[in-house]
Amino acid sequence: MYNSNIPSQQELPSTGKLIKSTIIAAVAAGILLVAVVLPAEYGIDPTGIGKSIGLTKMGEIKVSLAQELANETAVKIPNTEAAEELIQVSKVDAQPATSALSHEMKVTLAPDEGTEIKVAMSKESKVQYKWWTDGGKANFDTHADSKKLNINYHSYNKGSKQKSEGTLVAAFDGSHGWFWRNRTPKTMIITLIVNGDYTDIKHFK
Known part of the structure; x- marks a missing residue:
């Protein structure tokens, strides 16, 4: 089938x-x-x-x-x-072309002797500072000048202290710093520390 x-x-x-x-x-x-x-x-x-x-x-x-x-x-x-x-x-x-500078300086002042330290700064640049004596108070004058701008004297503050610290903001391009005078009867050592936007530092005796 x-x-x-x-x-x-x-x-x-x-x-x-x-x-x-x-x-x-x-x-x-x-x-x-x-x-x-x-x-x-x-x-x-x-x-x-x-x-x-x-x-x-x-x-x-x-x-x-x-x-x-x-x-x-x-x-x-x-x-x-x-x-x-x-x-x-x-x-x-975008990084800054120059870095901040830092210095520490010591000056010795005989009785009634004066001295000055200044840093070169551009307008509106800032420097942090701290200074002190090894004993009594020193007369000080924080000020500035500029030969380029024909500025002979510009005062920030003055007085008599054993120590001081703060931030110094430049009012113009020029030299900015501190003048001290020892009004005590003993020899005095002043120590200054600065750090910030400046290009040079000078000690004027």
Whole structure:
């Protein structure tokens, strides 16, 4: 009963027919690749068929878009690095060109002797200072002058103290500092410490 469904030997394709069918399929696939796939995907048209039916143009557009995308990706990387380098250079340039100076000086004054120490400062620059004697009070005068601006004397404050400290803000470009006089009957040592935005320090005896 089941043998009636099995094809006879005559109905089965011969080996030659199978080989022929395989060859025809391979040739058809090759023709399809050359005539359709290559023009449509890569813009390659060896037969001219793709151009006649518009496939070659489509392939050329795809290739062009792919090249543009690759070029844009390659350009973005160096541009990003250049921007980061520019930011780093700007940060370096923003740093101050000079650093603050610092000095400690000691002067010895005999009774009734005076002395002066000044620092060279630009207008509105600041210097932190601290001075003290080893004993009694000293008469002092914190003042400034400027040869460039023809200013002979500018007073900040004066008095008589054993020590003083604070911040000196320059009123103009010039020399700014302290004059001391020992009004005691004994020899006196004065110590001065300065730190800040000045370019030079001088002791005038």
